[in-house]
Amino acid sequence: MTDRRIWRTTTPSNVDDELSQHFEMLVDRYVKDGLSQADARAKATERFGELKRIREECHILADQMEHTVKRREYFDEIRHDIIYATRLLRRAPAFTLVAILTLAIGIGANTAIFSVIRSVLLRPLPYPNPEQLVQLWTDHRALGRANPEWFTPPELQDWRTQNTTFSGMAAYQGGGATLTDAGDPESIPGFLVSGDFFDVLGVHAAKGRLLTVTDDDAAAEPVVVISNGLWQRRFGSDSSVIGRRLTLNGNPWTVVGILPPAFHAPVPTQADIFRPMRRPANGTCGRSCIVLRVIGRMKPGVTLAQAQADASGIAARLAQQYPETNAKVGAWLIPLHEQISGPSKAPLYAMGGAVALVLLIACVNLANLLLARGAVRGRELAVRAALGAGDTRILRQLVTENALLALAGGSLGLIVGVFGSSVLATLVPDSIRAVQVIRVDTTVLLFSAGITALAAMLFGLLPALRATRANSHESLRSGTRAIDGIRSRLRGSLVVAQISLAVVLLVGAGLLMRSFLMMQRVDLGYRSQGIFMAGIALPAVRYRDPAATIAAINDVLGRLRSNPAIASADVTDLPPLAGGGDQDILAIPIGEAMTGKEPPSIWYRAVTPGYLSTMHMRIVSGRGFTGENRAGSAPVGIVNEEAAEKYWHGTNPVGRVMAAGRDSAAPRVTIIGVVASARHDGPNQPYKPEIYLPYEQFPARAVTFVIEPKSDRQSAITAFREALKATDPLVPSPNINDIESIVGDAVALPRLYATLISIFASAALLLAALGVYGVMAFSVAQRQRELGVRLALGAAPTSIMGMILREGGRFAILGVLIGFAAALALGRTVSSLLFGVTPFDLPTFLIATIVLAIITLMASVVPAIRAMRVDLLSTIRAE
Amino acid sequence: MPSPTSALLQGTLDLVVLKTLQWGPRHGYAIARWIEQTTDDALRIEEGSLYPALYRMQHRAWITAEWGTSDEGRRIKVYSLTPKGRAQLRAQTAQWATCVSAMTKVLQAAG
Numbered sequence: 003m004t005d006r007r008i009w010r011t012t013t014p015s016n017v018d019d020e021l022s023q024h025f026e027m028l029v030d031r032y033v034k035d036g037l038s039q040a041d042a043r044a045k046a047t048e049r050f051g052e053l054k055r056i057r058e059e060c061h062i063l064a065d066q067m068e069h070t071v072k073r074r075e076y077f078d079e080i081r082h083d084i085i086y087a088t089r090l091l092r093r094a095p096a097f098t099l100v101a102i103l104t105l106a107i108g109i110g111a112n113t114a115i116f117s118v119i120r121s122v123l124l125r126p127l128p129y130p131n132p133e134q135l136v137q138l139w140t141d142h143r144a145l146g147r148a149n150p151e152w153f154t155p156p157e158l159q160d161w162r163t164q165n166t167t168f169s170g171m172a173a174y175q176g177g178g179a180t181l182t183d184a185g186d187p188e189s190i191p192g193f194l195v196s197g198d199f200f201d202v203l204g205v206h207a208a209k210g211r212l213l214t215v216t217d218d219d220a221a222a223e224p225v226v227v228i229s230n231g232l233w234q235r236r237f238g239s240d241s242s243v244i245g246r247r248l249t250l251n252g253n254p255w256t257v258v259g260i261l262p263p264a265f266h267a268p269v270p271t272q273a274d275i276f277r278p279m280r281r282p283a284n285g286t287c288g289r290s291c292i293v294l295r296v297i298g299r300m301k302p303g304v305t306l307a308q309a310q311a312d313a314s315g316i317a318a319r320l321a322q323q324y325p326e327t328n329a330k331v332g333a334w335l336i337p338l339h340e341q342i343s344g345p346s347k348a349p350l351y352a353m354g355g356a357v358a359l360v361l362l363i364a365c366v367n368l369a370n371l372l373l374a375r376g377a378v379r380g381r382e383l384a385v386r387a388a389l390g391a392g393d394t395r396i397l398r399q400l401v402t403e404n405a406l407l408a409l410a411g412g413s414l415g416l417i418v419g420v421f422g423s424s425v426l427a428t429l430v431p432d433s434i435r436a437v438q439v440i441r442v443d444t445t446v447l448l449f450s451a452g453i454t455a456l457a458a459m460l461f462g463l464l465p466a467l468r469a470t471r472a473n474s475h476e477s478l479r480s481g482t483r484a485i486d487g488i489r490s491r492l493r494g495s496l497v498v499a500q501i502s503l504a505v506v507l508l509v510g511a512g513l514l515m516r517s518f519l520m521m522q523r524v525d526l527g528y529r530s531q532g533i534f535m536a537g538i539a540l541p542a543v544r545y546r547d548p549a550a551t552i553a554a555i556n557d558v559l560g561r562l563r564s565n566p567a568i569a570s571a572d573v574t575d576l577p578p579l580a581g582g583g584d585q586d587i588l589a590i591p592i593g594e595a596m597t598g599k600e601p602p603s604i605w606y607r608a609v610t611p612g613y614l615s616t617m618h619m620r621i622v623s624g625r626g627f628t629g630e631n632r633a634g635s636a637p638v639g640i641v642n643e644e645a646a647e648k649y650w651h652g653t654n655p656v657g658r659v660m661a662a663g664r665d666s667a668a669p670r671v672t673i674i675g676v677v678a679s680a681r682h683d684g685p686n687q688p689y690k691p692e693i694y695l696p697y698e699q700f701p702a703r704a705v706t707f708v709i710e711p712k713s714d715r716q717s718a719i720t721a722f723r724e725a726l727k728a729t730d731p732l733v734p735s736p737n738i739n740d741i742e743s744i745v746g747d748a749v750a751l752p753r754l755y756a757t758l759i760s761i762f763a764s765a766a767l768l769l770a771a772l773g774v775y776g777v778m779a780f781s782v783a784q785r786q787r788e789l790g791v792r793l794a795l796g797a798a799p800t801s802i803m804g805m806i807l808r809e810g811g812r813f814a815i816l817g818v819l820i821g822f823a824a825a826l827a828l829g830r831t832v833s834s835l836l837f838g839v840t841p842f843d844l845p846t847f848l849i850a851t852i853v854l855a856i857i858t859l860m861a862s863v864v865p866a867i868r869a870m871r872v873d874l875l876s877t878i879r880a881e
Numbered sequence: 882m883p884s885p886t887s888a889l890l891q892g893t894l895d896l897v898v899l900k901t902l903q904w905g906p907r908h909g910y911a912i913a914r915w916i917e918q919t920t921d922d923a924l925r926i927e928e929g930s931l932y933p934a935l936y937r938m939q940h941r942a943w944i945t946a947e948w949g950t951s952d953e954g955r956r957i958k959v960y961s962l963t964p965k966g967r968a969q970l971r972a973q974t975a976q977w978a979t980c981v982s983a984m985t986k987v988l989q990a991a992g
Contacts, residue, residue, distance in 0.1 A: 016948075017932075020909060020958050024928060027910040027955075049928070056929045063936035070940065 013068055017060045025050060079395075083402040090403065097375065098407070100772075101368055105411025105457060106418050107765065108364035113419025113442070113450040115357045115758075118426050119350050120449070121440040123343050128264060128437060130204035131302075135268070136309060137341040138171065138296040140317070141332035150334045153294040155287055157328070158196075160320055161296075167312040171298040172202040174267075177277055179250035180541055180734050181236070187734035189539065190232065190250075192275030193267065199276070200227075202299045203268070210244040210259030217258075217278040225278065226255040230263040232274035250275070252543030268297060268338055270436045289327040297338060310335045342436045348834045349755055350434075356507055356762045361453065363503045363769045365460040370496045370773055372404070372465035374780045397466055404462030412454030419450055431750050468492070490781060494813065497770075497777045501817025501858070502824060504763070504770035505850055509825040510832065511756070511763035512846035513839055518756040520838030521749050527680030528578055529618040530745045533710045535577050536722065536736040540703040544732075548701045552633060554729055555697070555705060559610065561725035562709065567717040569710040572613040575702035578682045579748050604645055605682075605692045608700040614640070614677060616710055624656040624675030631696040638696065640675040645691030660693070671695065684748045686837050715740075755835065767857055770817075774861035778810055782865045789872045799870040806869045810862030818854055822847065894926070894934050895943075896977060899962065899970040902944060906961035908951070909935060935960060943969050 025046055032042035050056070091098040126132045139150030140157065153161075153173065162171050177194030180187055197218030205212065208230065217225050226248060228237075237243045247254040255277060267273050287293060300309050313333035320328045336344075376383075383396055391399075420442050427440035545551045555573055562571035611627035622643060631638050639660065646655050655673045671693070679689040697705075711718030723735050746753075782789070789802060829841025839846070901912045912935075913926045938944045943966035951957045962970070 016958065019956065021928070021932065023908075023955055023957055024910045024913075024932075051927060051929050056932060059929075060932050060936055063933055063940065067936065067940045 014061050014064045017057065017064050021053070021057060021060070079398075080402070083399050084406065086399065087403040087406050091406065094375075097371060101371060101407050102411045102414060104364045104367060104769065105408065106414035108361035109412055109415025109450060109454055109457065110418025110422055111357045111762070111765070112361050112453055113416060113446060114422030114426055115353050116449050117419070117423040117442050117446045118430060118440055119354050120443070120445050121438045122346055122434060122436070123350055124445070125438055125443075127268070127339055127342070128266065132339060133337070134300045134302065135203070135338035136298050136300060136306070137268075137336045137338050138298050138313065139334040139336065141334040142330075144330035144332065150336070152292045153296050154289050154291050154327070155281060155294060156289050157320065158294055158296055161313070161316055164316045164319070165312055167300055167304045167309040168298045169301045170198050170202040171296055172196045172199040173279070173294040173296050174199060175279070175293050175295060177275075179275060179277075180539060182249045182252070182732055185236070187732055188236070189734045189736065190274050191271065192273045192277065194279045195276050197278050202297060204299075205261065205265055207259040208262040209241060210257070212259050212261070213276065213278050218280060220280045222278075222280065224253065224255045224280065225258040226250065227259045227261060227276045228257055229261050229265065229274040233260050250277070252541040266437045268342060268437055270342075270433045272432075289324055306335060306337060346434045349751070352832050352835055353755065353758055356510060356759050359503050359507055360762050360765050360769070361457060362460075363500050363766050365457050366496050366500045366503070367769050367773045367776075368461035369464055370493050370776060372461060373468065373493050373496075374776065376465045376468055400466040401462065404458055404466065408454055408458035408462070411457075412450065415454065416447070416450050419446075429754055431747075431754075434751070464492075490784070493777050493780075497773050497813050498817045498820065500770045500773045501813060501854065502821035504766040505818055505821025505854055506825045506828065507759070507763040507766040508850040508853060509821070509846055511759045512849055513832065513836055513841065513843060514752070514756040514759050516839045516843065516846060517835065517837040518749065518752040521685045521752055524681065524685035526578070526685060526745065527619065527678055528682075529616070529741065531742050533616065533708055534715070534719070534738050534740045535706050535708050535744065536738050537577070537704070537706040538726065538733055538736050540730070540733065542703060545703055549633070551701045551703055552698050555701070557729045558707070558725050561728060562722060565721040565725070567712055567714060567721045569712040570612055570616050571710075572610045572616050572708045573697055573705045574610075574613055574708060575608045575697070575705050577706040577708070578680065579684060579744050604641075604649075605690050606695055606700075607692065608695050608697045608702055610697045613708060614694065616708060619680060620678040622676045622678055623654055624673070626675060627696045632698040633701075635699070637669045637671045637699050638674045639671040640677050640694040641673055642677050642679045642689070642692045644679045644689040645693060646676050648691050752837065767853070771857045771861045774810060774813060774858050775864065777813075778806065778862050778865040779868075781809070782806060782869045786872050789869050793872060803866040803870045806866035807859070807862050810858050810866075814855055814858035818851055892973070893977070894930060895938060896970070896973045897924070897926075898931070898934060898938065899943065899966055899973065902960060902962045902966070903970060906959045908957040908959050912960070938966070942966075
């Protein structure tokens with residue numbers, strides 16, 4: 003301390019003083035030695051030399067010293083500010099704890115949600131130059147099909163040869179297989195891909211090599227590429243697996259390479275094996291065989307518009323060349339990132355907006371708290387001001403306190419956010435997460451720091467500015483009980499703001515919750531409890547003959563039906579909510595006039611006779627299948643009401659005939675019944691025209707068993723596995739899925755969103771309640787004298803309580819009105835997330851009002867009661 | 882005629898000033914005067930070197946300064962040694978002794 007004070011003695015202005023003193027002393031000496039004044043001065047001047055240069059040099063040095071001193075003073079002041087702030091915060095532990103926790107929760111929640119948004123929506127795909135990757139579709143909208151469609155192999159070939167804007171196009175289709183080598187037979191998910199699939203994606207093998215175009219030749223050796231996960235799990239990370247022959251679906255495939263650990267195919271599902279399609283040149287899958295999904299990589303510098311134009315041109319040429327299959331078929335290009343993450347954008351951003359509102363409410367709460375503290379600290383700050391601390395100094399002190407709070411809250415919030423992010427990573431379904439990994443990366447860290455700073459500014463600036471106003475003089479004069487009308491009005495409006503934000507969140511939560519409940523209540527049209535399903539795939543190599551397939555399935559069914567643990571057992575080749583639907587035959591009702599607008603297509607399912615009744619599906623007209631409907635007998639079918647309406651225009655189609663396909667060799671199916679429509683794609687999906695065919699007449703090797711246990715589920719499962727093993731021990735034992743969980747998964751996303759936003763709304767309500775309580779309590783504390791006087795003059799205590807409650811009520815009414823207006827304005831933006839409710843749902847708004855009213859009442863009650871009990875004498879004595 | 886002090890390196894000027902202040906606080910003029918008197922005018926410190934040196938040493942916290950009043954009523958700035966300065970003085974004195982004895986040996990050495 004002493005050093006600093008003394009250093010200050012050398013300043014640029016002092017330099018001149020010192021030098022001139024020295025000069026004078028010289029002159030005096032010369033005069034004493036006998037020179038005249040003038041001579042003495044002249045001698046001294048000569049002696050002093052280039053005075054100007056000396057002065058300049060000394061000035062510079064003095065300047066440097068001053069800078070050093072100032073800098074050290076500055077840091078000392080800051081250190082002092084921090085120590086002082088820490089002491090202050092420690093002396094008010096309740097306030098500090100509440101503030102830090104509030105901040106931590108707000109920042110943590112925002113960080114967690116943003117980590118999902120960043121991972122799913124904002125991070126580029128994990129392939130080189132991902133902006134060049136595009137998902138290609140054919141556009142059948144002119145033919146009445148609203149959704150983009152897949153490709154046929156000849157189409158892909160044409161597109162490959164005719165395009166000018168793509169460096170590569172690759173195709174893929176479902177291609178899982180059963181692995182029957184050492185160990186239990188296992189059903190492994192995977193894809194059949196074109197040879198250039200990995201080239202287009204830009205992926206390199208971690209070990210060995212990946213597929214090339216030569217592998218795609220039908221005559222080439224069958225090779226397969228496996229994922230890192232499969233390699234670790236099934237082969238124990240043994241490098242010798244490369245070159246080994248695996249038996250997939252009964253055939254040998256040689257492993258040539260292992261994919262890198264981070265690789266994920268551009269689809270939401272997991273895939274562990276990739277085999278080349280090896281499509282023979284004279285394949286039967288021609289221009290109506292829509293089976294391929296295609297991705298492409300645009301050449302560098304090509305824009306999407308250019309690629310789209312190129313593709314549309316190709317499609318137009320094909321439409322001319324092959325009118326029967328390609329008329330009016332266009333091209334539809336979607337950037338791969340958009341393809342994968344597009345559907346998640348609206349709900350994720352909605353969640354982001356909701357959680358941001360929570361942080362906003364938290365900041366408003368804090369600002370209010372700080373304003374209240376500012377009022378109380380008015381005297382302390384006024385004394386400091388009087389002692390010479392400038393406005394900037396005081397402002398800096400307050401900013402330091404806020405910065406400390408923000409730092410503590412932000413750091414804790416980051417920890418909360420990282421934890422929350424890992425929780426969300428488990429809750430977010432694969433369909434949303436798709437290709438990415440949900441994690442906290444640098445962008446998320448920067449975001450967290452950014453909102454911490456923003457929050458600090460939001461909650462800190464206003465109270466800090468208020469505190470340094472000239473009001474400080476008043477505080478000194480009138481004591482701690484500063485009657486600050488403006489300040490309390492400000493805090494009142496902040497509380498109203500909090501309430502309105504809480505209302506918005508409450509309404510949002512109510513709408514999403516109702517959407518979810520509505521979706522749950524949808525009658526799916528089939529049974530949703532009491533049965534379980536298991537899917538198997540019989541390998542082609544041992545079941546070439548359909549008769550063998552039928553025999554095997556019937557064998558299993560026979561064993562199951564004779565088992566006492568099982569009430570009923572049936573089979574279908576397409577279970578509900580499977581997400582599939584590759585099945586689509588161009589069906590032509592014989593004898594009906596074609597409406598011409600769209601090709602009549604119908605979705606088909608092969609089922610055993612008992613399936614419809616097991617699944618509680620209502621036969622509306624005609625009859626179900628019986629044992630008579632087997633291979634060899636006349637093909638029959640049961641259509642659903644949707645198909646009857648669409649293709650037979652409401653007349654009863656029983657007895658009519660339909661052709662299963664365009665060409666003349668297609669079997670003709672006689673309709674024997676009509677069943678009620680079912681929502682096989684999900685509770686929020688429309689009905690589709692469907693036809694059910696007898697399994698024995700249209701057998702498939704991949705089937706799903708539908709089993710109803712008699713009483714004990716576990717013994718039924720055991721019975722099923724045993725029956726399967728008894729019939730064919732090489733078929734892998736499948737996963738068992740209860741229909742309840744399958745149906746539950748269909749609404750998993752709406753449930754997640756409803757849950758999240760309900761959590762946010764609850765947090766918002768809690769914060770708003772705290773805010774109301776804080777302001778009311780403070781107002782009552784400030785008005786103690788006035789209340790005491792009123793009571794002494796004979797006012798009934800209940801009327802005092804009523805007065806306070808009415809004040810709280812005013813906040814609530816204003817807040818609710820503003821909140822409603824905001825909710826109405828925002829309603830349209832979330833309408834895409836809603837199901838079965840409009841954004842202007844009256845019951846939701848009503849409930850929100852009631853909840854808010856109750857919360858505000860509860861928050862005001864304690865201060866109101868305290869107001870009743872004010873004792874005038876002790877109040878006056880305390881002043 | 883070049884003054885004897887121009888032959889002095891800046892470091893030795895520091896040493897001389899520090900030594901001067903060892904005998905008590907002094908202002909700039911008094912420091913110069915004391916050196917002149919002690920060396921019988923052999924060393925004459927130029928003001929142009931003295932004050933920059935004083936400021937530099939003050940920046941390094943070897944000396945401190947205080948404004949006060951002289952006997953004649955003048956406003957003067959008085960410098961004094963700090964503990965750090967005292968340590969510097971000891972160190973530099975030892976260095977100087979080493980230097981001197983080395984030079985002496987060289988100059989007295991026979992070819």
